[in-house]
Amino acid sequence: MSTAAIANEYGSDVFTLSVMQEYLAKDTVKKLLHTVNDHAPLDPSIANDVAHAMKQWAMARGATHYTHWFQPLTGGTAEKHDAFFEPTGVGETIARFSGKNLIMGEPDASSFPSGGLRCTFEARGYTAWDVTSPAFIKRHSNGATLCIPTVFCSYTGEVLDKKTPLLRSTQAMAKAVRKLMACFGEPADGRAVCTLGPEQEYFLIDRKYYLQRPDLIQCGRTLFGAPPARHQQLEDHYFGSIRPRIIAFMEEVEQELWRLGIPAKTRHNEVAPAQFELAPMFEELNLAIDHNMLTMEVLRNVAEKHGLVCLLHEKPFAGVNGSGKHNNWSVAYNGKNLLDPGSDPQSNAIFLTVLAAVIRAIDEHADILRSATAGAGNDHRLGANEAPPSIISVFLGDQLTEVIERIGLDDGTRPAGAPSPLRIGVDTLPPMTRDTTDRNRTSPFAFTGNKFEFRAPGSSHNCAGVCLTLNTIVAESMSALADEIAALPKEREAFNAGLQQIIRRTIDAHSRVIFNGDGYSEAWVQEAAARGLPNLRTTPEALAPMLDARNLELFANEHVLMPTEMRSRYDVFMEEYSRKVTIEGKVALEMARSMIEPAATAEYGAVCKAVASAKAAGITAGIASVSEVATTLGAGLDRLHADCATLETALTRSPADILSALTALRATVDKLEEDVDAARWPLPKYRDMLFIY
Ligand code: ADP
Ligand code: MG
Numbered sequence: 001m002s003t004a005a006i007a008n009e010y011g012s013d014v015f016t017l018s019v020m021q022e023y024l025a026k027d028t029v030k031k032l033l034h035t036v037n038d039h040a041p042l043d044p045s046i047a048n049d050v051a052h053a054m055k056q057w058a059m060a061r062g063a064t065h066y067t068h069w070f071q072p073l074t075g076g077t078a079e080k081h082d083a084f085f086e087p088t089g090v091g092e093t094i095a096r097f098s099g100k101n102l103i104m105g106e107p108d109a110s111s112f113p114s115g116g117l118r119c120t121f122e123a124r125g126y127t128a129w130d131v132t133s134p135a136f137i138k139r140h141s142n143g144a145t146l147c148i149p150t151v152f153c154s155y156t157g158e159v160l161d162k163k164t165p166l167l168r169s170t171q172a173m174a175k176a177v178r179k180l181m182a183c184f185g186e187p188a189d190g191r192a193v194c195t196l197g198p199e200q201e202y203f204l205i206d207r208k209y210y211l212q213r214p215d216l217i218q219c220g221r222t223l224f225g226a227p228p229a230r231h232q233q234l235e236d237h238y239f240g241s242i243r244p245r246i247i248a249f250m251e252e253v254e255q256e257l258w259r260l261g262i263p264a265k266t267r268h269n270e271v272a273p274a275q276f277e278l279a280p281m282f283e284e285l286n287l288a289i290d291h292n293m294l295t296m297e298v299l300r301n302v303a304e305k306h307g308l309v310c311l312l313h314e315k316p317f318a319g320v321n322g323s324g325k326h327n328n329w330s331v332a333y334n335g336k337n338l339l340d341p342g343s344d345p346q347s348n349a350i351f352l353t354v355l356a357a358v359i360r361a362i363d364e365h366a367d368i369l370r371s372a373t374a375g376a377g378n379d380h381r382l383g384a385n386e387a388p389p390s391i392i393s394v395f396l397g398d399q400l401t402e403v404i405e406r407i408g409l410d411d412g413t414r415p416a417g418a419p420s421p422l423r424i425g426v427d428t429l430p431p432m433t434r435d436t437t438d439r440n441r442t443s444p445f446a447f448t449g450n451k452f453e454f455r456a457p458g459s460s461h462n463c464a465g466v467c468l469t470l471n472t473i474v475a476e477s478m479s480a481l482a483d484e485i486a487a488l489p490k491e492r493e494a495f496n497a498g499l500q501q502i503i504r505r506t507i508d509a510h511s512r513v514i515f516n517g518d519g520y521s522e523a524w525v526q527e528a529a530a531r532g533l534p535n536l537r538t539t540p541e542a543l544a545p546m547l548d549a550r551n552l553e554l555f556a557n558e559h560v561l562m563p564t565e566m567r568s569r570y571d572v573f574m575e576e577y578s579r580k581v582t583i584e585g586k587v588a589l590e591m592a593r594s595m596i597e598p599a600a601t602a603e604y605g606a607v608c609k610a611v612a613s614a615k616a617a618g619i620t621a622g623i624a625s626v627s628e629v630a631t632t633l634g635a636g637l638d639r640l641h642a643d644c645a646t647l648e649t650a651l652t653r654s655p656a657d658i659l660s661a662l663t664a665l666r667a668t669v670d671k672l673e674e675d676v677d678a679a680r681w682p683l684p685k686y687r688d689m690l691f692i693y
Contacts, residue, residue: 067145069150107127115567127152132167163464201276201323223588224670224683232272242267260298357474387455390536399430399432408504515527589651592647597637599676640672
């Protein structure tokens with residue numbers, strides 16, 4: 001495709017402002033935009049007109065169906081297509097799409113996870129149009145579907161999805177930001193938005209290998225596989241030149257994304273062999289998340305067309321890096337990024353206040369933030385020396401750390417030789433370049449110049465869980481600081497002095513969460529424990545804080561999730577975890593018995609036969625070492641039987657038992673892989689999957 005054609009196609013399958021202007025009356029567009037931009041309630045009288053316009057536009061672009069597109073608690077997206085066509089008589093039809101069809105849907109909710117919120121006998125669930133995310137068209141090889149982003153809730157109004165609480169959390173943030181900004185004399189009715197740029201990591205392997213691996217097909221990760229001699233130690237993959245087959249894939253992905261108005265920007269090889277990254281330009285939070293969900297789908301679909309499979313699991317291969325999804329998050333007020341220090345004393349004062357609020361939030365609520373990153377896949381990645389540990393800490397970088405250390409130094413206690421003090425609201429900060437802040441890749445939550453980069457979330461996650469948590473805790477924190485600041489005298493000098501004290505006090509009270517050192521080191525684990533920071537290593541430990549009274553109260557106070565909703569989500573996530581681990585156990589057992597054991601037995605038989613016939617022929621040279629191979633194989637087979645029996649028992653117990661039995665079985669199988677003739681080994685090896693594509 002020519003560059004001009006690509007530019008022309010950008011956003012062509014999105015119901016954009018210019019499409020609205022083309023298909024709708026001026027007044028209707030105005031009312032719709034009022035809802036989209038200012039979150040005003042939707043005027044129901046325009047629904048029919050908007051639906052009609054959407055139908056005309058979508059059909060002109062080849063759509064035959066429409067669907068409400070939503071994000072249930074499964075972690076994926078859901079859709080149920082309806083044709084526009086309705087019969088008007090025998091053999092006659094008319095295309096219909098009413099305001100009612102647009103605004104609300106009634107999918108059978110009984111088969112979606114709800115954590116007991118909705119029993120099957122009251123299966124009704126509702127989807128409702130999310131006006132703030134534009135409708136778009138999904139293309140298939142023979143047609144197209146108009147997709148309307150929606151929220152999903154139960155008959156009684158409880159949330160059953162990831163989008164509803166996210167939208168509520170952006171409202172909580174908006175309220176808190178306005179309250180804080182008012183303290184600084186900024187207009188109190190401004191537009192507060194959170195922004196997100198999610199960097200998506202993924203693996204690509206050849207489809208022929210994937211099809212031979214029941215573990216990849218059913219669990220998304222390899223349960224067995226001996227490390228190849230060469231994996232990532234040469235460090236030659238990261239930012240390496242991209243192979244032709246991969247670049248062809250990436251180009252097609254990008255063209256698809258651009259057509260959907262998704263601003264795919266950066267592409268590169270990642271650290272592990274066969275690992276890659278795609279980063280978009282950041283967007284408003286809700287839209288960025290819808291776009292990331294679509295990006296993951298496009299990655300998977302386009303890979304299939306290229307004879308590849310895209311693996312989004314956090315740890316598809318043991319021993320090489322796993323995949324994360326770095327959530328670059330910030331908040332803006334009236335178009336100004338509040339995490340951008342700016343260049344004048346007023347913006348600096350606001351920046352430092354927001355920074356203090358974030359530090360306070362992360363320290364106070366590290367446990368619930370860690371909860372949001374939990375999951376069976378991410379457990380294999382966090383703390384594995386290539387991803388941040390399960391300890392939540394904040395990285396500020398040397399320059400910003402020095403800045404905050406200088407705040408309030410002129411209170412008379414300034415030690416000799418200390419850097420000059422910084423007076424809030426009077427002095428300006430040194431310009432902070434990205435360069436000086438982004439050198440540490442080992443921190444889970446790093447300040448990177450004008451935003452925070454939360455690196456703990458997993459590659460397969462819907463960012464909504466993480467972002468709604470971040471919004472909730474920061475909203476609470478901002479609001480608490482705003483209460484203190486609002487009580488300060490208004491007179492400028494007194495206000496600045498008071499603000500300085502509040503910031504100083506806040507940072508001092510929460511400085512234990514700031515850590516600029518090596519997050520991968522064992523020393524940090526020790527130090528974090530001494531500082532009293534939580535280290536929640538596994539999903540069950542990490543999810544537990546969701547039930548703490550303190551967190552239930554926090555989410556209820558911010559109107560993001562009611563206690564019943566929090567509890568139901570806890571149940572859903574715990575169940576998902578234990579189901580995933582159980583499936584892994586069962587798949588491993590089946591593979592060990594039906595694939596590994598026959599191969600090892602055949603190898604053992606062949607070696608024993610060779611030893612016997614050599615002995616019969618009176619050959620002695622080399623017999624000793626062949627006998628040794630037979631002994632090793634025999635011992636391996638014995639161990640395999642014992643491990644399988646243990647795993648079988650573990651499957652009737654807890655996920656922790658299954659995981660440890662799985663680890664033992666894996667060690668045995670991976671050793672057998674080294675001992676058995678490669679020609680006989682029934683599974684594609686790491687060296688094939690990671691290097692041949
Ligand atoms: P790196 O890999 O070095 O961390 P990338 O350039 O790959 O950086 O990704 C940085 C991401 O941060 C991009 O998606 C970018 O759009 C996003 N980003 C930049 N500014 C903001 C902001 N104010 N709010 C949210 N995300 C932002
Ligand atoms: Mg990147």
